[in-house]
């Protein structure tokens with residue numbers, strides 16, 4: 142059963158005249174998505190076509206031809222969906238590319254490994270060191286092995302990304318560095334496959350970091366002879382690089398905005414289908430469906446495609462820091478679509494904005510969608526930059542806290558189009574369109590509540 146099937150109320154629904162919201166959110170008829178808009182998303186053949194086109198470009202790693210093709214495609218598709226021309230804002234960043242990576246064992250055999258994005262290179266001969274297996278790589282495990290890590294390579298496990306209590310890879314790299322480790326290996330969940338990800342490196346310092354398969358990790362188990370010894374070799378190229386943020390503005394009645402965003406870039410292990418061809422295709426479909434209905438509403442819709450998200454959220458960070466205080470205040474809400482299909486459930490990660498949750502739940506319920514709100518701020522996508530700047534922001538994600546959802550394949554070679562169903566993608570687009578229209582039309586007093594980090598009490 143997918144999100145649409147389990148979320149949809151049975152029986153007939155009223156066909157309201159508009160998606161207009163009124164204070165209090167008691168009159169649910171007023172906040173139900175217009176039937177013609179809902180139907181246009183459900184029957185939109187371009188939603189799946191765009192999703193497949195993005196997958197066809199490949200993983201869209203920033204700095205590759207694959208990313209450039211996707212951006213060129215989106216300049217055109219964004220303009221067609223919104224009816225306005227594209228504003229492309231240049232984004233400068235530290236370009237990085239892996240040329241080679243391998244792991245050699247004492248017996249002369251080798252195993253593949255995949256350098257984490259922006260990992261520093263090893264000397265040409267590699268780093269020869271013992272590997273300390275820290276299991277999952279919790280702070281407790283790092284602490285217990287603190288004395289042993291100096292001069293050695295830390296080995297940890299990749300975790301289910303969209304789950305409560307997940308320890309982000311970036312934290313594990315930092316703990317390894319703090320303990321004096323000279324290298325970092327992370328074992329993926331997929332048999333026979335390496336895992337990708339970002340090293341989280343900021344600046345010039347760092348340790349060589351790479352993803353490996355679970356089988357390679359098994360070969361690195363400690364024995365009575367001690368910690369196993371390997372030689373890790375990574376070769377990289379670094380140079381200043383440029384990409385862009387694509388913006389499409391559909392004005393409302395005032396100079397206030399709702400920003401609908403999705404990141405274009407991904408990793409080069411596969412198609413980056415779930416993460417994030419789903420979000421980009423859904424954002425296009427939402428824009429297509431609502432573009433003609435924005436002008437009479439209070440707020441305009443700004444469609445934003447960011448890149449170098451996998452580079453520590455650089456594209457959106459530059460966008461948000463480039464806004465004047467007045468422009469930041471004029472953004473009522475950021476709706477960030479990242480990995481919105483590939484699981485049966487949809488979750489809004491509300492980034493500490495407790496005051497936003499009643500609005501999102503009311504809109505979802507009125508339209509027969511099940512939605513869960515998860516509150517802690519997680520800097521795991523572009524919404525994090527909006528949230529830290531004080532702009533109400535949430536990330537819509539599929540399969541949160543569901544270990545069997547296909548979102549578990551994100552960052553592996555199995556993040557391919559077959560892990561997503563058309564109905565999951567349509568359900569995410571429909572819910573997003575409903576939230577966007579309601580947010581564009583919400584009264585100022587309601588939008589003010591979204592900025593609160595205090596849970597409202599009746």
Ligand SMILES: [Zn+2]
Pocket residue numbers: 404416417450479480522
């Ligand atoms: Zn993502």
